[in-house]
Amino acid sequence: MAAASTYTEAELVQGLKARNEKIFSYLYDHYSPALYSVALKVIADETTAGDVLQEAFVKIWRSIDKYDATKGRLFTWMLNIARNTAIDSLRSKAYKLDQKITDVDNLAILNEPQLAIYLQVDHLGLSKAVERLQKEQRTIIDLAYYKGCTQEEISKALDIPLGTVKTRMRNAIMQLRGLLKQ
């Protein structure tokens, strides 16, 4: 990834605002694997994840003017767009599947077959560092980040008090931090 240092973040933002195709192409080459992984983890279906990735990059291209550097880096913003697009897609799919049976049951998303399978087996093969994260810790990160679950849903899914969700999240992230630094 020697070319990674070719553009600074400010240059990337400026290039996107100036509708520069070369910058867009560079941005795609460098960030699409990470964004695609988010879509894949959320959706667990390659075709839909590909559509989500495409939609996310169109949104990035079209709404770069809304990017606010004071809230975080460009990559963080792009990740948020990819994650939210994927979760919207997952929820609309899950909702369509479940609306007849449960209407808006808080746990509808946890009953989704895709997620149940996902919780048992990781289809992607994690890096060694993340593999060492305790399953319990990883589950809370995955439920929050990749499945867009609310605190209430996580509290029910993991059977922990609502007030404990945030502290459990913090513990998980702290453990993850330690592993990533190794």
Add this chain to the structure above:
Amino acid sequence: MDINHYISSGVLESYVYGLLPEDEVAEVEAIAQQYPEVREIVEDLQLQKEEFVKCYAVTPPPEIKARLMLIIRNESTPEGELALPQELRLNNPVPQPLLTTPAVKMKAVTGKKQERIWKIIAAAVIGILIISAGINFFLATDSKDYKARYERLIASQKKIDENKNLESNQTASVQESDEDKKLLKDPNVIWIKASGYGPHPDGAVTIGWNKASKEVYLVNWRLPIPPEDKQYHLRTITDGKPADAGILVITPSSNGKIQHLKTTTIPQSFVVTLEPIGSKGANGKTEIYQVAEMNL
């Protein structure tokens, strides 16, 4: 505020990993602006999340990039729009003003949606004003003639129903099917963007011709809805001779969808005209709206 307690509560981790409801998100962002130490931790957590996500990185299939480059390269053209799912199109069908030159230029990209929303609101407000003025006039001038009023109401209701039927029939005939989507990538189909003509300077349609089946297609983006007594025709011109390629369906719901027209052998030019219903063309009442040259 005990900032250390706030930091150790787990709220920042929950914020970065998207666990918080919107009101709490706004709160964390406000506090991060106020306290540099909170901001620093948030930035650190965001970086760490990026590293975490990269652990899973998977290279996407190459055709996605090809599609995206095509979309952004042609984003202000109908071809680029057609490559997108309906909900992402900038040119989602919207009601158009009656026979006025469209004011929206193809190049205005950002802010265009907002502009359109204002247009719709403005159109709605004007509509309400006209209806309200009509009702006032109706009540003031004719308040005693109940029978005539009743009959008029029935007649207008009938007309609305007829228009509704007409609209739904037309919509059904221009439904975008999967077959249509394939046409966009079909190497046999040549797609060209038409240019405006005379007092109608903006390109408003895309025309396609299928080399294999000889079928002609048209996608309307911004032709204004024709008045009741007129309709749009597509005519081909080959060696100076015009030929009829069919009548266009122009309704808000037909915009952005492929219309199948007549077949024609090697057309040289296409012309979109507005003509009185039932006319045979080539008379003084024909108005040219769009022209396109087919360079074969």
